[in-house]
Amino acid sequence: MLLAASLLLKAFAIPLLARIAWLDFTTQKISNSNVLLLLCLGAGSLLLLALPSDSWWDMTLSTLAGLLLFIVLFPFWVLRKVGAGDVKLMAVIPFLVGGSGLVVFSLLLMVFAVVMAMVMKNPFLLPAGAFRLYVQHMDRKGVVPFGVPISAAATGAIAFQIYGSWLLASSSGVLQQLN
Template sequence: MLFGASLSIKALVIPLLAWVAWIDFSAQKISNRDVLLLLCLGLGSLQLVSIASGSWWDMGLSAIAGFVLFVALFPFWILRKVGAGDVKLMAVVPFLTGGNGLALFSVLLLVFAVATVAIMKNPFMLPAGAFRVYIQHLDRKGVVPFGVPISAAAICTIAFQIYATLALVVSSGILRQLN
């Protein structure tokens, strides 16, 4: 029951991450309210899993990873290489994906970040004229909405975790035992 509630919370995180990505893309802002809401949802999901499993390892690993990411990215914010919202969002992501999802998130973040840089440097790859003009405008300003690849990688990681958990439940026959 607690794992189901945790999955429901993770499912609520996906549209919020999509919202954060859209706002960061269109306005280059990630609000503290959205980051705090993501943190609360991530902590709630991890809390439910920790209670159900009887192990606090995943929550501890997420807290350590979040702290390390914040400390590692803070100097880049000081140097104005990334925005403060990006740093805070990266620090919250380990709570959303859990310790077991950090490796997948890291690989996906690398893929999405490279794709974002490629699109920013070569906007002619994009189909729509207005979209291309917007990307060229961002490139001239020297702004990269890094919240978009962070959110995309987190969404894909969470979706994979939900899929893997549901596949495990269906294949183990737990649903038949409950009926």
């Protein structure tokens, strides 16, 4: 039951990640309140999993990964290469996906970051003229909404975790017992 509640908290984070991606894309801002809400959802989800098993490994790994990401990305913010919202969002994502989801998140982040870079450098690949002009404007300003690939990768990692839990529950007969 606690696993279901944990996955539900993660599922609640998906619309929030979509909102963060959209706001970062349109305004190049990631609000502290959205990042704090993600942190609460992620920490709550990890706490629901850690309490019954009395294993704090995933929480510890997520905390260390978040701290490491913040420390590594902070100098890039000081040099104005990355926005402060992007740094804070990256530091919170390990809490949201957990230590076991960091590999999937990292792989998806690489894919989505490459796609974002391709779109920024080749806006003529896009179909809509207004969208193309907007991306060209962002390219001229040197602004890349990195919150978009971060949010997309986190959403993919959460979806992968939910799907894996669903498969595990259906193969063990838990879902058949509920019917």
